[in-house]
Amino acid sequence: MKTAAAVLAASAISLALVGCTSSNDDESTTTTTTGNALDRASAAVSSAAEAAQGAVSSAQSAAQGAVSSAQSAASSLADRATGAVDAIQAGTFTAAFRAGYPELAEGRDDAAIEDIYAQTCAAIDQNIDESTVIAELEVRAGNNGTLATEQQAKQIYNIAKPLC
Structure with missing residues (x-):
């Protein structure tokens, strides 16, 4: 009976020691698992922040590109509108020149008459x-070796000036 009591006591002590060791291992494992989870959570937050920053940077670049494209398109439209107005003005001058001075327009193409307009506007x-x-x-408005009269030149000037 003493032997059985001694074996029982030894078993209880062994179980207590194993329980303490297991308990310490569980705490260590729990601490390690908690530390790993925190590390992973921190890494996930950092990764999400980097992704968000990248998305913001991409959005800013896209917005800047869109603004640049819009400005370019607006500039192109303005240039075309200016070109259209210039063409209308030159066409108006050419038509008035041909109608008012057929002898000065004779044998000249539109480009030659538009050149008279352009040089007058430049001056x-x-x-x-x-x-x-x-x-x-x-x-400049003279044709075939004949100069335009002073009166004709003055009238041509008065046609060109408001169109310039």
Whole structure:
């Protein structure tokens, strides 16, 4: 009976020691598992933050690209509108020149008459004196070796000036 009591006591002590060891291992495992979970959660948060920052950066780049494209399109439309207005003005001058001065327009294509308009506008834009521009128009608008009269040159100037 003493032997059985000794075996029982030894078993109880062994179980108690194993329980303590297991308990310590569980705490260690729990601490390690908790530490790993925190590390993984921290890594996930960092990864999500980096992804969000990348998404914001991509969105900013896309927005800047869209703004740049819109500005380019607006500039292109403005250039085309300006070109259309210039063409209408040059066409108006050409039609008025042909109608008012058929002898000066004879044998000239539209480009030659538009050149008279362009040079007249350039002189006006440079603030060249009106009498000087009119004198130049007598030569420029002349045709087939005949100069335009001063009166014709003055009228041509008056047609061109508001269109410039």
